Amino acid sequence: MVDADLVVEVTGAVATVVIRNPGRRNAMTPAMWRRLPVLLDGLESDPAVRVVVLTGADGTFCAGADLGDLDELLAAGDGSIAVAAEERLATFAKPTVAAVRGACVGGGCQLAVACDLRIAAADARFGVPPARLGLVYPAPTTHRLARLIGPAAAKHLLFTGELVAAERALRIGLVDEVLPDADLAARVDGLTGVIAERSQLSVAAAKEIVDGRADEERMAWWHGQVRVSGEAREGVAAFHERRAPRFGWTPPAAP
Structure with a gap:
């Protein structure tokens, strides 16, 4: 079995960071949260890389934080490694695009919202589950979500913890485009190619x-x-x- 990790693939001017955690729907482990800022530092300093795509392996974006390591995340609060990774992604100097298939929940949604653009397949599902788990979503994360989709839509996601389909995510501004799964890769390639040429x-x-x-x-x-x-x-x-x-x-x- 492949270990949980973040895998970087570079094609031309576009670097793709793939979230991979087989058997856990690509949940982010503490090691993966710590590794993301390091990867981003390297990609930011590489002049050949002009755009970064964040996606998940095997048809799932990311099911959130690996709750098997919950204590470490809870102890840190807003100073957690997850928030640090999110902030590094949000302040990355180059354009970032989240290519979303399947579940994009919790920490996965956190990472997608920290990207500049979000392109989703029709089967994508989005959710922010702290109210289902008795957790408090970090303030920087909550503020970023509210700035993106507005206070009412953010409160609905946070209060209910419900999953929303891709079309509803599009209506509330959580994603920028929704396409059939078969068309997602070509659209992301086309979009990042245009950005890289500008x-x-x-x-x-x-x-x-x-x-x-x-x-x-x-x-x-x-x-x-x-x-x-x-x-x-x-x-x-x-x-x-x-x-x-x-x-x-x-x-x-x-x-």
């Missing part, structure tokens, strides 16, 4: 701004990057010449 300067800046992490000083830095990088000149030239732009910006190395 100006990474524009994409990275947009992510920071939308997420509320770009203050006045950071915005001045971004506008400076536009001036010195030549990205805008290349984009406008390509538009007039009716050709694909040749964008080349990569994040400057940290001082």
Whole structure:
């Protein structure tokens, strides 16, 4: 039997992180929660990787945290390794896409919500089960869910612990698209391919701004990057010449 793990597969500019825990519907173990930020650090520093896809093995996204190791998660509260992994995913500098099949529950839903985009197969099911287990969902996780789908929809999920189908998840804004299972992989490939071809300067800046992490000083830095990088000149030239732009910006190395 394959051990529980996170597996990274890189194809071109797209890295796919696969949640794998055979026999436990891909539940996240403490070791997997700890490993995720380490993997993300490596992918963020790799200039060849422009987009990251998070998905689950064998037709299931993730059934949540492995409750066999509940005590470790409970003792830490909002400082848990699960919250730390979620926060690292949410602040990852490059675009992230959750490709969801089957169960996306608890910690799995937590990870999907921390991604920038969520594309679901028609068989996907979403749930936030703390009220069924006597747990308190972490504050950062609860706030992120409420910002995404609104207070009323978040309360419904949290109060009831019910699973919702993919079409309802689409209606409340929990996912961005729902497709037949057979079409999901092609759609994710197409979407990530488009994002990878765009100006990474524009994409990275947009992510920071939308997420509320770009203050006045950071915005001045971004506008400076536009001036010195030549990205805008290349984009406008390509538009007039009716050709694909040749964008080349990569994040400057940290001082």
